[in-house]
Amino acid sequence: MSxxxxxxxxxxxGRRRSLAGQVERFLPRLVVAPSLAVAxxxxxxxxxxxxxxxLTDSRMLPQYDFVGFAQYARLFANERWNVAATNLVVFGGxxxxxxxxxxxxxxxxxxxxxRQEGALRTIYLYPMALSLIVTGVVWxxxxxxxxxxQALVRSWGFEDFTFNWLVDSDMAIYTLVIAAVWQASGxxxxxxxxxxxxxxxxxxxxxxxxxxxLPRIYLRIVLPSLRPVVFSAVMILAxxxxxxxxxxxxLTGGGPGYATDLPxxxxxxxxxxxxxxxxxxxxxIMMLCGVLAILVPYLYSELRGxxxx
Amino acid sequence: xxxxxxxxxxxxxxxxxxxxxxxxxxxxxxxxxxxVMILTSLKPLEEIRAGALLSLPSTISFEAWIKAWSTACTGxxxxxxxxxxxxxxxxxxxxxxxxxxxxxxxxxALTKWRFRGANLCFALLLFGCFVPFQVVLMxxxxxxxxxxxxxxxxxxxxxxxxxxxxxxxxxxxxxxxxVPDEMIAAAKLDGAGFWRxxxxxxxxxxxxxxxVSVIWQFTQIWNDFLFGVSFxxxxxxxxxxxxxxxxxxxxxxxxxxxxxxxxxxxxxxxLVVYVLAGKYFVRGLTAGSVKG
Amino acid sequence: MSALNIRHVDKTFGSTQVLKDxxxxxDSGEFLILVGPSGCGKSTLMNAIAGLEPVTxxxxxxxxxxxxWHTPAERDIAMVFQSYALYPSMNVRQNxxxxxxxxxxxxxxxxxxxxxxxxxxxxTPLLDRKPSQLSGGQRQRVAMGxxxxxxxxxxxxxxxxxxxxxxLRVEMRTEIKKLHQRLGTTIVYVTHDQxxxxxxxxxxxxxxxxxxxxxxxxxxxxxxxxxxxxxxxMGSPSMNFIPVTLVSxxxxxxxxxxxxxxxxxxxxxLPWPAERDAQALQARVGERLxxxxxxxxxVEDETRMETSFDGTRxxxxxxxxxxxxxxxxxxxxxxETEATMRLGxxxxxxxxxxxxxxxxMSRAVLFEATSQRRVA
Numbered sequence: 001m002s003x004x005x006x007x008x009x010x011x012x013x014g015r016r017r018s019l020a021g022q023v024e025r026f027l028p029r030l031v032v033a034p035s036l037a038v039a040x041x042x043x044x045x046x047x048x049x050x051x052x053x054x055l056t057d058s059r060m061l062p063q064y065d066f067v068g069f070a071q072y073a074r075l076f077a078n079e080r081w082n083v084a085a086t087n088l089v090v091f092g093g094x095x096x097x098x099x100x101x102x103x104x105x106x107x108x109x110x111x112x113x114x115r116q117e118g119a120l121r122t123i124y125l126y127p128m129a130l131s132l133i134v135t136g137v138v139w140x141x142x143x144x145x146x147x148x149x150q151a152l153v154r155s156w157g158f159e160d161f162t163f164n165w166l167v168d169s170d171m172a173i174y175t176l177v178i179a180a181v182w183q184a185s186g187x188x189x190x191x192x193x194x195x196x197x198x199x200x201x202x203x204x205x206x207x208x209x210x211x212x213x214l215p216r217i218y219l220r221i222v223l224p225s226l227r228p229v230v231f232s233a234v235m236i237l238a239x240x241x242x243x244x245x246x247x248x249x250x251l252t253g254g255g256p257g258y259a260t261d262l263p264x265x266x267x268x269x270x271x272x273x274x275x276x277x278x279x280x281x282x283x284x285i286m287m288l289c290g291v292l293a294i295l296v297p298y299l300y301s302e303l304r305g306x307x308x309x
Numbered sequence: 310x311x312x313x314x315x316x317x318x319x320x321x322x323x324x325x326x327x328x329x330x331x332x333x334x335x336x337x338x339x340x341x342x343x344x345v346m347i348l349t350s351l352k353p354l355e356e357i358r359a360g361a362l363l364s365l366p367s368t369i370s371f372e373a374w375i376k377a378w379s380t381a382c383t384g385x386x387x388x389x390x391x392x393x394x395x396x397x398x399x400x401x402x403x404x405x406x407x408x409x410x411x412x413x414x415x416x417x418a419l420t421k422w423r424f425r426g427a428n429l430c431f432a433l434l435l436f437g438c439f440v441p442f443q444v445v446l447m448x449x450x451x452x453x454x455x456x457x458x459x460x461x462x463x464x465x466x467x468x469x470x471x472x473x474x475x476x477x478x479x480x481x482x483x484x485x486x487x488v489p490d491e492m493i494a495a496a497k498l499d500g501a502g503f504w505r506x507x508x509x510x511x512x513x514x515x516x517x518x519x520x521v522s523v524i525w526q527f528t529q530i531w532n533d534f535l536f537g538v539s540f541x542x543x544x545x546x547x548x549x550x551x552x553x554x555x556x557x558x559x560x561x562x563x564x565x566x567x568x569x570x571x572x573x574x575x576x577x578x579x580l581v582v583y584v585l586a587g588k589y590f591v592r593g594l595t596a597g598s599v600k601g
Numbered sequence: 602m603s604a605l606n607i608r609h610v611d612k613t614f615g616s617t618q619v620l621k622d623x624x625x626x627x628d629s630g631e632f633l634i635l636v637g638p639s640g641c642g643k644s645t646l647m648n649a650i651a652g653l654e655p656v657t658x659x660x661x662x663x664x665x666x667x668x669x670w671h672t673p674a675e676r677d678i679a680m681v682f683q684s685y686a687l688y689p690s691m692n693v694r695q696n697x698x699x700x701x702x703x704x705x706x707x708x709x710x711x712x713x714x715x716x717x718x719x720x721x722x723x724x725t726p727l728l729d730r731k732p733s734q735l736s737g738g739q740r741q742r743v744a745m746g747x748x749x750x751x752x753x754x755x756x757x758x759x760x761x762x763x764x765x766x767x768x769l770r771v772e773m774r775t776e777i778k779k780l781h782q783r784l785g786t787t788i789v790y791v792t793h794d795q796x797x798x799x800x801x802x803x804x805x806x807x808x809x810x811x812x813x814x815x816x817x818x819x820x821x822x823x824x825x826x827x828x829x830x831x832x833x834x835m836g837s838p839s840m841n842f843i844p845v846t847l848v849s850x851x852x853x854x855x856x857x858x859x860x861x862x863x864x865x866x867x868x869x870x871l872p873w874p875a876e877r878d879a880q881a882l883q884a885r886v887g888e889r890l891x892x893x894x895x896x897x898x899x900v901e902d903e904t905r906m907e908t909s910f911d912g913t914r915x916x917x918x919x920x921x922x923x924x925x926x927x928x929x930x931x932x933x934x935x936x937e938t939e940a941t942m943r944l945g946x947x948x949x950x951x952x953x954x955x956x957x958x959x960x961x962m963s964r965a966v967l968f969e970a971t972s973q974r975r976v977a
């Protein structure tokens with residue numbers, strides 16, 4: 001490379017940028033700068049702050065007597081945290097799998113040249129527009145043993161029908177799954193449907209000419225090509241599951257007892273109502289770690305895909 | 310697809326019939342909660358106690374709606390949902406407007422004036438979409454306190470703008486990437502600068518993505534509970550927090566019809582938006598995900 | 602005075618150098634075409650002229666003024682893009698007037714300019730339409746109108762015709778040529794289409810790998826190429842490159858075609874015109890060289906005389922015959938190369954037959970085999 005890298009070789013009055021040129025050069029950075037500053041402070045700064053808090057002995061108010069990782073030790077020894085973490089695995093796993101299965105089936109069925117497809121799609125998807133609080137309130141009503149679905153089925157003559165999961169500590173976690181799946185499966189359907197629409201029709205025709213049956217075509221050809229959709233659906237659903245807080249608050253309140261606590265409600269309760277800011281912060285950091293554990297491999301594969309594509 | 314089902318043999322007909330039956334049953338299941346909500350909200354309390362979740366109300370009564378709107382108790386107070394509904398509007402309108410505008414500017418600067426570090430900037434901003442908000446709750450509570458914005462709708466506007474920018478920037482960036490660079494180059498040669506190009510060239514073609522961003526932000530902020538319950542005072546609670554309080558208020562008789570009416574009131578704005586602009590709603594959901 | 606003067610311009614992206622010490626100057630009213638394969642740097646050079654991409658070093662002058670660090674807006678340049686880049690939210694009138702408005706031209710004058718340009722390009726009936734309501738050719742005209750209305754010092758055309766279908770492309774090519782002749786505008790035009798370059802340009806700059814290989818009139822570039830790349834790039838079908846050995850014979854030089862036999866089994870030899878570059882060739886006797894012959898340098902020898910009359914006669918086996926209507930393209934083996942020859946439309950040659958040809962060796966060119974540089 002030449003020794004005079006950045007400045008033009010030949011001198012002259014135009015060597016420097018005009019004022020307009022200077023402004024034009026820095027304006028874009030200037031425009032993005034506030035957002036970046038906001039992100040650095042309110043996202044990254046806060047993450048650090050919460051991490052620092054998780055290393056302290058803070059109770060009702062934040063204070064900075066450091067106790068190392070003692071709060072994490074307390075957290076892992078905490079029965080309620082372990083229930084919450086286990087619940088998250090059960091809830092998250094069931095929620096994701098159910099949404100994927102239901103969403104995929106609905107999408108495949110809807111992709112068979114269905115009349116009124118638009119209306120059906122609208123119906124499957126509308127719960128996604130609702131607040132999780134509303135979802136919680138209505139399912140709490142439906143699952144109410146005295147007046148909800150149990151009472152309804154009994155009134156049809158099935159006197160022994162029991163569906164009282166809401167008040168059963170062992171089963172209450174599944175009511176969260178039901179409500180959450182009702183809310184989000186339509187969204188997964190929309191994702192899959194978009195993916196299916198992206199598949200070339202000639203693929204179906206070619207496979208049919210080869211003598212493949214419809215189910216076989218879906219299993220062997222369509223599903224593999226939907227892999228990226230499955231990937232991003234899992235990503236979003238996992239993210240919803242980890243952050244889910246509203247639904248628990250409205251549907252079960254974490255109860256019976258703390259049978260349906262999730263890390264999000266655990267964190268909230270300890271930070272804001274039980275005066276255990278240090279412990280709450282530690283649980284928040286664990287949630288962040290959970291998100292990163294999903295996000296990092298996802299982003300890695302996305303970025304690698306982009307580089308290859 | 311499905312060209313192959315065109316010739317209708319008996320088995321094919323059976324398959325079509327089963328298909329429709331299945332889809333319709335599924336639709337009924339999805340609709341059930343909404344139907345029950347509406348029916349219950351229109352029934353008097355005695356009728357509800359008598360059971361029959363799905364029976365039509367013998368007399369349609371809007372009493373529960375009126376009570377939910379104006380006199381139902383949410384915690385200590387008994388002013389109904391109306392005040393909180395207005396709080397939500399007071400939070401949503403500025404927060405949506407500001408975050409969408411900032412997102413548009415960011416997307417424009419990041420894609421059409423690619424400066425060194427633009428991609429890093431975007432990556433740093435994008436992480437805001439994924440951070441679990443529990444991590445920011447405590448520091449945000451402290452910050453709002455220092456700023457004197459604790460327990461105010463202004464504070465909630467700030468919070469929603471701060472954490473909404475990540476999404477709106479993502480939307481606009483992905484949209485503006487597909488706007489040809491040559492158009493911007495043409496405008497530059499025509500003598501337009503940074504702001505003129507934004508206002509005169511880019512914003513006029515941004516209709517669809519503005520709609521997506523507004524709808525996304527609207528539903529997110531309207532439906533938010535976590536920030537509302539963490540940072541709002543009694544006078545600044547959004548409608549979701551009020552709904553939760555109303556349903557959980559244990560004093561007096563449990564009025565299910567009022568609960569349902571209140572839930573519908575809280576749900577109505579986003580439902581209306583969804584019905585009117587469902588296409589953009591879906592696009593926002595998928596834009597925030599597939600392209601994420 | 603030169604309208605555009607580019608001096609020693611370099612441009613690097615990271616570690617790759619996309620423009621290498623480019624210098625050229627264009628006179629006022631000149632039509633210069635930058636041509637080359639994709640990735641040769643021609644679009645980068647154009648963007649550098651427009652100010653859309655800063656140069657790493659060097660200087661760009663427009664109308665005698667150093668504009669190296671000026672913004673695009675400050676350069677008094679208009680550009681017609683491959684994608685036309687019309688503003689979709691504005692109608693044709695607004696599209697054309699936008700640049701004038703940005704330059705604070707009063708409204709009445711703006712309208713006058715729009716009317717004048719619309720008249721010139723015959724798009725007056727389209728003025729109130731949106732770009733989405735126009736056909737490709739109409740968009741192309743509007744894009745040109747937007748540039749013309751500005752009356753800038755220099756027009757830049759970035760592959761403006763490549764999105765049009767073949768017929769429209771020829772029409773617009775003629776139209777651009779007419780406009781240039783009529784208005785005397787200074788134009789820098791980028792294309793990868795060598796026919797566009799040949800038909801439109803006053804001068805052509807052939808580029809490869811960020812360098813200008815040759816800058817000259819279409820005639821110079823076509824008939825007097827500096828190396829095998831330029832020779833092969835200009836002209837369609839391409840020039841034939843035939844490996845030969847230079848032999849000293851009789852009163853001049855002879856080119857012995859490698860692996861070539863004439864029907865009698867004797868080595869195939871083509872005599873090099875006496876006097877032509879005799880000095881340069883003297884040192885290369887016995888060397889392996891590349892002979893460049895364009896398809897039209899061959900003529901069917903209808904006399905079919907048995908005796909060779911001037912030594913440029915040769916007989917080849919036709920492998921493929923492709924009639925194009927206007928003429929007939931003949932593929933035949935010449936030594937180790939499959940050569941293309943352009944014969945008259947009346948030719949009766951059929952594949953598998955032997956054909957007698959004459960070669961116009963006065964227009965032949967010779968290259969060095971390794972460096973691919975021109976020898977003679």
